[in-house]
Amino acid sequence: MVEKHSVDFVDKDESQKIEFFEGDAHLGHYDIKFDFNDKKFFSIADDGTANIRIHTQTDIADVWLFLEDPDLRPMQLKCLAETARYKFWEIQVKFNLENVKFSFGATTDKKLNIYYGTSGIANFISPSEKWFYSEENFKRHIVPDWVYGGVMYQIFPERFNYSDTNSLFEEKVEWGSTPKRLEFQGGDLYGIIDKLDYIKNLNVNILYLNPIFLSGSTHRYDTWDHFKVDPKLGGEKALEKLIDELHARNMKIIFDTSLNHVHPKHFAFQDIIKNGEKSKYKDWFTIYEYPVHLKYRPHLYENTYKVGWDGNEKEYKKYLEKTFLETEIPVKNIDDDGPIVEPSYKSWWGVPDMPKINYSCEDARKWALDVTAFWIDNFNIDGWRMDVAKEIDLLFWKDFRKTAKDSNQNVLLFSEIFGDTSQWLQGDMFDGTMNYSFRESMVDYFATKRMSISEFSDSLANLYFMYSFKALSSCQNLLSSHDVKRFLNRCSDVSSIYGPIFMQATFPGIAGIYYGDEIGLNGGNEPNNREAFPWNDESTWDLNLQNYIREIMDIKSSNNILKYGNFQLLPNQNDAIVFRRTLRDKSLLCIFNRSEHQKNIKIPSTAHSIDQIFGNSDIQLVDGNILISELQKNTGLIIFEN
Numbered sequence: 001m002v003e004k005h006s007v008d009f010v011d012k013d014e015s016q017k018i019e020f021f022e023g024d025a026h027l028g029h030y031d032i033k034f035d036f037n038d039k040k041f042f043s044i045a046d047d048g049t050a051n052i053r054i055h056t057q058t059d060i061a062d063v064w065l066f067l068e069d070p071d072l073r074p075m076q077l078k079c080l081a082e083t084a085r086y087k088f089w090e091i092q093v094k095f096n097l098e099n100v101k102f103s104f105g106a107t108t109d110k111k112l113n114i115y116y117g118t119s120g121i122a123n124f125i126s127p128s129e130k131w132f133y134s135e136e137n138f139k140r141h142i143v144p145d146w147v148y149g150g151v152m153y154q155i156f157p158e159r160f161n162y163s164d165t166n167s168l169f170e171e172k173v174e175w176g177s178t179p180k181r182l183e184f185q186g187g188d189l190y191g192i193i194d195k196l197d198y199i200k201n202l203n204v205n206i207l208y209l210n211p212i213f214l215s216g217s218t219h220r221y222d223t224w225d226h227f228k229v230d231p232k233l234g235g236e237k238a239l240e241k242l243i244d245e246l247h248a249r250n251m252k253i254i255f256d257t258s259l260n261h262v263h264p265k266h267f268a269f270q271d272i273i274k275n276g277e278k279s280k281y282k283d284w285f286t287i288y289e290y291p292v293h294l295k296y297r298p299h300l301y302e303n304t305y306k307v308g309w310d311g312n313e314k315e316y317k318k319y320l321e322k323t324f325l326e327t328e329i330p331v332k333n334i335d336d337d338g339p340i341v342e343p344s345y346k347s348w349w350g351v352p353d354m355p356k357i358n359y360s361c362e363d364a365r366k367w368a369l370d371v372t373a374f375w376i377d378n379f380n381i382d383g384w385r386m387d388v389a390k391e392i393d394l395l396f397w398k399d400f401r402k403t404a405k406d407s408n409q410n411v412l413l414f415s416e417i418f419g420d421t422s423q424w425l426q427g428d429m430f431d432g433t434m435n436y437s438f439r440e441s442m443v444d445y446f447a448t449k450r451m452s453i454s455e456f457s458d459s460l461a462n463l464y465f466m467y468s469f470k471a472l473s474s475c476q477n478l479l480s481s482h483d484v485k486r487f488l489n490r491c492s493d494v495s496s497i498y499g500p501i502f503m504q505a506t507f508p509g510i511a512g513i514y515y516g517d518e519i520g521l522n523g524g525n526e527p528n529n530r531e532a533f534p535w536n537d538e539s540t541w542d543l544n545l546q547n548y549i550r551e552i553m554d555i556k557s558s559n560n561i562l563k564y565g566n567f568q569l570l571p572n573q574n575d576a577i578v579f580r581r582t583l584r585d586k587s588l589l590c591i592f593n594r595s596e597h598q599k600n601i602k603i604p605s606t607a608h609s610i611d612q613i614f615g616n617s618d619i620q621l622v623d624g625n626i627l628i629s630e631l632q633k634n635t636g637l638i639i640f641e642n
Contacts, residue, residue: 039467101127152513155209155515203553210256216322294343394429438507441459479500481529488520506636519546561583
């Protein structure tokens with residue numbers, strides 16, 4: 001996996017040749033990207049290996065790394081992907097010295113030579129224009145080894161499965177009825193325990209639970225008490241049993257919560273309701289006006305624009321009435337214009353039952369860090385997924401990481417942040433993120449088919465180079481979640497989901513399965529994406545899809561090349577996506593045909609022998625080429641090259 005350069009590698013008669021490039025290129029139009037402070041370009045693994053990546057325009061033929069190290073000569077980077085816009089280069093090297101200066105050189109297709117250093121592109125590089133690396137000031141990004149090859153099953157606890165063990169919760173509607181935001185169907189932790197063998201049989205090794213803490217809602221992101229498991233779910237007793245059963249099966253458990261906001265029934269906010277400005281917790285929140293209250297404008301329901309939840313006036317009224325009753329916040333009816341309900345305190349997106357924590361208050365920060373450590377220390381959980389992480393300041397997340405890792409170095413910390421989250425994945429905050437960028441690429445190429453194969457190749461290259469390998473391996477490559485439409489809802493037919501599942505299994509990162517996706521649930525927007533699992537109606541299950549997931553996730557979770565191997569995007573072959581995962585001298589060739597037609601494919605290979613480990617097609621190794629005959633549409637192959 002790591003290319004290590006030692007003294008033995010060096011030609012003893014050849015020293016560092018700074019004059020390697022003569023600087024005869026016109027410099028005005030070259031596009032080279034490298035950011036020393038961004039881990040997707042420069043990162044240090046836990047063993048001290050430097051991973052260096054650089055992007056160039058496509059007419060760059062070669063890229064070289066120059067080190068001020070007498071034991072190492074210039075080293076050539078490997079091109080891992082070429083798209084319509086860029087070439088993506090990488091080298092992994094173990095520095096011989098604690099302090100290293102380095103720069104780059106490049107040759108163009110026209111054999112012109114350029115340098116690249118801290119001041120940009122030049123005809124030469126002076127000592128002051130090199131990047132400086134020191135072991136003392138560059139933090140290594142260490143992630144748990146168990147994330148590699150991870151298959152994560154996400155459960156919305158209220159709708160996965162119910163049991164008769166928990167008799168504390170009676171206010172529920174019929175299981176499998178049309179989901180509504182305010183109605184409970186009775187799912188609980190005991191119900192999850194009953195289905196652990198089913199989950200394990202999908203070759204899942206990580207269970208991710210949406211919030212389970214005390215709350216009055218089905219989603220529980222408006223938590224009342226972060227130190228208490230909701231009795232409706234079975235309480236702490238059920239949780240202890242669930243964790244024991246998971247760990248006995250060598251499975252991990254990830255908790256989910258929001259530390260950005262709480263419910264007004266939270267003890268600190270209740271004290272503010274009762275004591276106003278005299279409350280010792282007043283600095284925990286941002287209060288605009290005392291006493292705290294809600295401005296309510298019921299006359300606005302008569303307007304024609306959508307209100308509340310997708311314009312569902314009846315359901316939104318029920319929600320507000322429930323909020324007014326539960327929060328015990330005084331309500332003032334007024335007849336001016338504005339939001340239908342307006343809190344006199346800062347809340348998440350103005351939602352009245354989600355007052356936002358003020359993290360400039362040290363006591364509030366300490367409370368949040370206490371929550372972080374409590375469940376790791378006392379219940380041995382294996383990680384945290386943090387909701388709306390972008391809303392909280394970066395310094396807090398650094399404290400959060402230290403607190404969590406001090407409790408257990410091997411916990412996984414990932415976040416909900418959309419887009420490029422590199423800023424949070426520098427080794428001092430989160431390990432990974434919910435990779436919504438991955439999902440969007442899968443939607444655009446496989447589901448809606450708005451993306452060409454050339455554009456998809458571009459997207460794959462950028463997805464791989466968006467984060468360091470450590471961070472990418474810790475990201476949840478999801479297709480569906482509790483916040484978005486299920487992937488199948490975006491597809492014209494069920495066959496369109498096979499390609500994305502293949503990509504989840506073969507692309508670096510944790511494969512994220514949202515409960516029910518494996519049997520073909522296709523709910524749309526919330527709450528339809530949170531429907532009950534149809535345990536009592538197996539006739540509706542897509543068993544072919546389920547078996548496909550089971551088979552390919554077995555390979556992902558057990559194959560070391562897919563766990564640790566580098567990624568190299570190859571030119572698409574006859575409209576098929578082709579890439580290689582390589583670990584030392586062995587590799588896996590991954591091919592998927594999304595086309596509407598069967599394809600014959602020819603791929604150059606240096607392998608001495610090949611073995612088809614997934615898929616069904618005729619393959620041969622002939623004269624340094626792998627020949628694939630009649631690869632069917634919506635079909636993937638994994639070929640072992642030895």
